[in-house]
Amino acid sequence: MPLRSAPLPRMAGHLSFMRAQTKAICDVRPGDLAVLGVPFEDISAPYAGQSLAPRALRETSVYFGWHANPQFSHPVDIDARQDISTDGLHERLCDLGDISPGSEDEIHAALRAATSQISRNSACAVILGGSDRLSETVQSALPSCQTVQLGGTPRDVREFHVSPLPNEGGTTCNLDTAAQLAAFAQWRNISKPLFVRFDLSVFETSLSALCDRPRLGGCDLDTVVQWLSVLGQNKVNAIMLTGLNPSRPGMGVVKVGQRLMVTALLAFIYTRLGFGIDHPGRLTSEEIVLT
Amino acid sequence: MTAAITTFHPLLAQPGFRLFDGPLRDVADVSADQIGVVGMPSDWTHSSRLGTRFGPEALRRATSLLQSMRPHGASFDPDTRRHTVPATDWLVDCGDAEITPQDVDATTQAIAAMTESLTVAGAIPLALGGDHYNSFPACLGYSRGLAKRAPDARFGYIQIDGHLDFSDRLGAWGSHNHATNARRISELPNIDVSNMVWVGIAGWVDGGDLALIEEQGGRVFSASDVHKLGPAEVMHQALAHAMRGCDELYLSIDIDAMDAGYLPGTGSIVHSGITPRQYYDLLDGLTEAPLGGLDIVEVSPPLDPSERTEFLAAEMLFRILRRFRTRPVTGL
Numbered sequence: 070m071p072l073r074s075a076p077l078p079r080m081a082g083h084l085s086f087m088r089a090q091t092k093a094i095c096d097v098r099p100g101d102l103a104v105l106g107v108p109f110e111d112i113s114a115p116y117a118g119q120s121l122a123p124r125a126l127r128e129t130s131v132y133f134g135w136h137a138n139p140q141f142s143h144p145v146d147i148d149a150r151q152d153i154s155t156d157g158l159h160e161r162l163c164d165l166g167d168i169s170p171g172s173e174d175e176i177h178a179a180l181r182a183a184t185s186q187i188s189r190n191s192a193c194a195v196i197l198g199g200s201d202r203l204s205e206t207v208q209s210a211l212p213s214c215q216t217v218q219l220g221g222t223p224r225d226v227r228e229f230h231v232s233p234l235p236n237e238g239g240t241t242c243n244l245d246t247a248a249q250l251a252a253f254a255q256w257r258n259i260s261k262p263l264f265v266r267f268d269l270s271v272f273e274t275s276l277s278a279l280c281d282r283p284r285l286g287g288c289d290l291d292t293v294v295q296w297l298s299v300l301g302q303n304k305v306n307a308i309m310l311t312g313l314n315p316s317r318p319g320m321g322v323v324k325v326g327q328r329l330m331v332t333a334l335l336a337f338i339y340t341r342l343g344f345g346i347d348h349p350g351r352l353t354s355e356e357i358v359l360t
Numbered sequence: 361m362t363a364a365i366t367t368f369h370p371l372l373a374q375p376g377f378r379l380f381d382g383p384l385r386d387v388a389d390v391s392a393d394q395i396g397v398v399g400m401p402s403d404w405t406h407s408s409r410l411g412t413r414f415g416p417e418a419l420r421r422a423t424s425l426l427q428s429m430r431p432h433g434a435s436f437d438p439d440t441r442r443h444t445v446p447a448t449d450w451l452v453d454c455g456d457a458e459i460t461p462q463d464v465d466a467t468t469q470a471i472a473a474m475t476e477s478l479t480v481a482g483a484i485p486l487a488l489g490g491d492h493y494n495s496f497p498a499c500l501g502y503s504r505g506l507a508k509r510a511p512d513a514r515f516g517y518i519q520i521d522g523h524l525d526f527s528d529r530l531g532a533w534g535s536h537n538h539a540t541n542a543r544r545i546s547e548l549p550n551i552d553v554s555n556m557v558w559v560g561i562a563g564w565v566d567g568g569d570l571a572l573i574e575e576q577g578g579r580v581f582s583a584s585d586v587h588k589l590g591p592a593e594v595m596h597q598a599l600a601h602a603m604r605g606c607d608e609l610y611l612s613i614d615i616d617a618m619d620a621g622y623l624p625g626t627g628s629i630v631h632s633g634i635t636p637r638q639y640y641d642l643l644d645g646l647t648e649a650p651l652g653g654l655d656i657v658e659v660s661p662p663l664d665p666s667e668r669t670e671f672l673a674a675e676m677l678f679r680i681l682r683r684f685r686t687r688p689v690t691g692l
């Protein structure tokens with residue numbers, strides 16, 4: 070169901086993730102993807118501005134709110150030549166709003182409680198950070214989950230890391246995606262749900278630019294999309310986006326980081342919801358390219 | 361307009377930047393086979409991030425600075441492996457078209473009048489955006505001029521872009537904006553959709569628009585096609601498709617086909633993975649094409665504090681205009 074019958078400019082109207090419906094947390098249903106913002110300013114971060122990340126991610130996500138804009142027909146992933154069905158997205162994606170500002174202890178407590186409740190409702194929390202300090206709080210609320218970390222600094226050898234930043238132990242980055250996917254399949258315990266930490270530092274710095282902890286030799290967008298599609302095929306209790314600072318000094322107008330993260334996150338959302346339908350039989354430009 | 365202020369001795373240089381440091385003259389003073397530059401400093405037909413109104417000025421500044429750093433005599437071009445010298449009198453900057461904010465028709469006609477005059481004279485209009493809507497009035501004037509100069513001639517069209525821009529309407533912006541320019545061009549009398557080609561399209565596109573293009577014989581090469589086939593092969597096929605039964609080519613260069621990691625200073629960024637090198641290789645594939653007119657759009661300096669966007673875009677112009685701005689040295 071579209072939110073309105075007339076096209077709405079991206080910068081206008083009520084802001085929610087991908088123009089999703091807003092819900093109270095008690096109304097979250099099994100199978101929902103429940104978006105939750107955590108506008109938390111980490112005063113130990115090298116630059117101020119991480120608290121602006123949830124809003125920046127939502128603003129960028131509106132670009133992909135096809136289901137809410139009746140002027141468009143269905144979207145097509147031009148690279149994969151795949152028709153994308155957005156039917157039903159509005160029923161299963163919802164935005165719960167932000168954790169309210171308060172003392173750090175209060176924010177941690179509220180985030181832990183919200184994550185637990187969404188998990189108890191058999192829904193998946195899509196948590197928009199900010200600071201990755203809060204991802205430990207989310208993890209503590211999901212004790213039965215296996216944790217997969219894209220980017221960021223490794224903390225626990227029991228977790229599965231994709232393109233981690235080097236830590237004191239000298240962890241090296243392995244970008245052999247096929248080998249990593251095989252290792253992931255071996256590591257994975259399908260009796261447990263997943264918690265996914267998705268940090269902007271997973272991307273190669275020349276692409277991201279807005280990360281407080283830049284890295285050389287990170288992943289390209291296609292690789293991250295591939296990973297999030299794979300992860301989305303699993304039962305996931307929460308995915309948390311961290312590492313974006315949309316107002317790094319001099320970079321406030323460069324919206325590359327949030328665009329990268331939301332574009333990649335779409336792969337996860339659509340896989341979780343079981344969307345993405347091929348329409349074979351029609352000759353496309355790709356098929357008539359002379360190879 | 362004159363290239364220099366003549367009331368003082370010695371002559372004073374014209375203030376401000378011109379594209380490639382070329383002379384500033386009226387469109388009526390441009391000769392056949394010269395490039396005639398038309399600025400289109402307008403961005404109010406863009407639906408989100410503005411700033412391309414400063415694009416023409418930035419391109420003029422960047423090309424002038426890069427020009428000053430290039431050899432002034434004979435030199436070896438490592439890309440073409442040829443010795444060349446700079447050409448003279450190959451480009452004239454005609455200044456900016458008269459932009460009337462909030463009056464799309466007045467702006468359209470003002471831009472079209474300049475590119476039409478240049479085309480009738482046998483010159484090649486090069487229009488500097490501005491958001492991508494302005495590509496339509498630039499091409500409209502070219503189309504009208506071509507119809508006067510060669511009534512039976514038809515032109516092919518290649519659009520290097522991250523987006524199709526083939527919508528019929530866009531929300532509150534109606535039928536004339538940066539998402540409809542290609543659709544409006546497809547409605548001109550001396551072009552057919554089957555001679556229209558898009559290169560570098562990335563991400564999600566509207567399924568209805570894509571189907572309409574392909575059902576009418578247009579071709580779409582995605583960013584993935586560029587990665588899989590290589591820029592040279594993609595442009596070889598694109599040019600062959602666009603020029604079937606046509607006499608000239610109109611080229612629209614939207615800089616946003618390049619990955620936003622390299623080029624963030626544009627309104628509608630995409631992550632195509634297309635590198636500067638790949639983009640330049642695409643343009644190198646058109647250096648011998650029968651260019652009738654071209655534009656470069658969506659350079660938005662306020663959106664890139666590093667200023668690299670305008671220099672990457674300036675290099676695009678150096679590439680596509682190579683055969684005009686240099687001539688080979690023989691006998692070496």
